Amino acid sequence: MSKHEPISIEAIKAMMNLTDEDLKKPLPVPTKWSRPFWEAAKEHRLVLRKCSRCGNIDHPPYLYCTACQADEHEWIEASGKGTLFAYAVNHFGVPFPFWADLPYVRAWSTSPRGCA
Numbered sequence: 001m002s003k004h005e006p007i008s009i010e011a012i013k014a015m016m017n018l019t020d021e022d023l024k025k026p027l028p029v030p031t032k033w034s035r036p037f038w039e040a041a042k043e044h045r046l047v048l049r050k051c052s053r054c055g056n057i058d059h060p061p062y063l064y065c066t067a068c069q070a071d072e073h074e075w076i077e078a079s080g081k082g083t084l085f086a087y088a089v090n091h092f093g094v095p096f097p098f099w100a101d102l103p104y105v106r107a108w109s110t111s112p113r114g115c116a
């Protein structure tokens with residue numbers, strides 16, 4: 001087996017004596033201020049919380065604006081454009097529930113201000 005060949009989930013279960021319950025992915029627990037983000041994610045959309053007073057975008061979303069502490073906000077949809085700073089391809093080293101998804105890419109990027 002090469003170092004990049006994926007291990008089947010059944011092989012992992014057998015090696016580690018895991019059950020299907022052990023391999024359930026944890027689900028997010030939405031708060032009242034993050035629920036719109038998670039609802040959009042279910043629809044495969046990325047929305048961001050934008051302060052209506054100063055225009056600051058907080059992600060992850062907070063109860064109030066981290067720049068001016070206002071709680072007036074709007075949800076804007078990200079354009080999908082941005083600048084990629086770095087990425088890595090994960091081949092191992094993740095919790096068991098995510099092994100079936102390997103390899104996957106983790107990236108660090110920024111979006112243009114306003115994201116429209």
Ligand SMILES: [Zn+2]
Pocket residue numbers: 051052053054055056065066067068069070
């Ligand atoms: Zn603000």
